[in-house]
Amino acid sequence: MSRFFQAEVTGNVLLSRTHNILKITPLQPHTMPYPGQFYLLRVSGTLDPLLRRPLSILRWDEDGLEFLIRLKGRGTLLLRNMKPGERIDLLGPLGNGYPEPVDGETPILVAGGVGIASVYPLIERFRPEVRLFYGAVSAGDLYLVDEIRGLTRNLHVSTDDGSMGFRGNAVERLTAYLDGSSVPSPVVYACGPEGMTKSLLGMLRRRGIPGHVSLEERMACGVGACLGCVVETVRGYRRVCKEGPVFDAREIAV
Ligand SMILES: Cc1cc2nc3c(=O)[nH]c(=O)nc-3n(C[C@H](O)[C@H](O)[C@H](O)COP(=O)(O)OP(=O)(O)OC[C@H]3O[C@@H](n4cnc5c(N)ncnc54)[C@H](O)[C@@H]3O)c2cc1C
Numbered sequence: 723m724s725r726f727f728q729a730e731v732t733g734n735v736l737l738s739r740t741h742n743i744l745k746i747t748p749l750q751p752h753t754m755p756y757p758g759q760f761y762l763l764r765v766s767g768t769l770d771p772l773l774r775r776p777l778s779i780l781r782w783d784e785d786g787l788e789f790l791i792r793l794k795g796r797g798t799l800l801l802r803n804m805k806p807g808e809r810i811d812l813l814g815p816l817g818n819g820y821p822e823p824v825d826g827e828t829p830i831l832v833a834g835g836v837g838i839a840s841v842y843p844l845i846e847r848f849r850p851e852v853r854l855f856y857g858a859v860s861a862g863d864l865y866l867v868d869e870i871r872g873l874t875r876n877l878h879v880s881t882d883d884g885s886m887g888f889r890g891n892a893v894e895r896l897t898a899y900l901d902g903s904s905v906p907s908p909v910v911y912a913c914g915p916e917g918m919t920k921s922l923l924g925m926l927r928r929r930g931i932p933g934h935v936s937l938e939e940r941m942a943c944g945v946g947a948c949l950g951c952v953v954e955t956v957r958g959y960r961r962v963c964k965e966g967p968v969f970d971a972r973e974i975a976v
């Protein structure tokens with residue numbers, strides 16, 4: 723089945739001045755995603771801008787797909803301004819998402835900022851054992867908190883300015899949690915900004931904790947052909963769109 727398909731915008735919820743949730747219904751046959759995969763969205767009906775924008779799948783069912791979008795530049799502004807009834811072209815689902823859980827492990831999710839979009843589908847998958855550490859700059863930058871609380875009571879919020887939950891970042895909160903409790907066979911699943919990812923990888927290495935981390939790189943083709951999205955790993959260069967975006971934490975060069 724082709725991964726290109728056209729869809730209709732069925733909803734666009736403006737959550738704040740910077741974030742929206744775009745809801746679409748495919749108009750053509752399409753493959754169901756799994757957590758951690760992403761789509762490339764064409765952001766206008768013309769060839770300008772030319773490159774499609776990569777977005778993680780947030781939620782999906784038989785009727786449609788949802789994306790959580792943080793306003794960054796022209797492409798995400800065009801997606802923010804889309805209206806119900808408009809048509810949109812997508813390519814996906816793409817990439818390698820998060821692996822299936824293994825019996826006996828304790829899944830620990832770590833999300834920074836809009837990285838919650840990638841990690842969100844795992845809350846449902848890993849219930850009831852899941853623990854989620856979700857950090858943002860300030861309380862107003864945390865999204866879907868009520869929905870998350872409906873899925874798990876094991877949510878640990880942190881904000882850099884202390885306006886909600888722990889004062890500090892999600893990795894500092896997780897470190898304090900691991901120091902204060904005994905967690906059997908923890909395995910971390912994470913997505914967040916580069917700084918968070920780096921400090922998380924360092925902490926996991928020091929403690930010998932395994933993990934699966936989603937990386938972001940600028941993309942062009944999205945299907946492994948242009949080599950525009952390579953990252954250095956301990957096994958050489960790997961394409962984020964093809965071998966990733968989720969990588970084994972031990973493989974990522976820091
Ligand atoms: C696998 C993956 C999943 C992502 N999931 C989400 C998500 O769920 N929600 C969300 O808000 N954002 C997500 N992003 C980041 C998002 O793709 C960029 O913020 C977006 O492409 C910016 O486009 P722009 O035109 O608004 O910004 P501009 O800065 O004008 O973009 C210019 C070019 O740079 C690329 N670019 C800019 N920033 C990034 C970035 N951080 N990562 C990759 N390409 C970038 C754009 O795609 C475009 O080609 C994801 C990125 C990747 C790689």
Ligand code: FES
Binds near residue numbers: 944
């Ligand atoms: S975007 Fe072309 S190889 Fe990844």
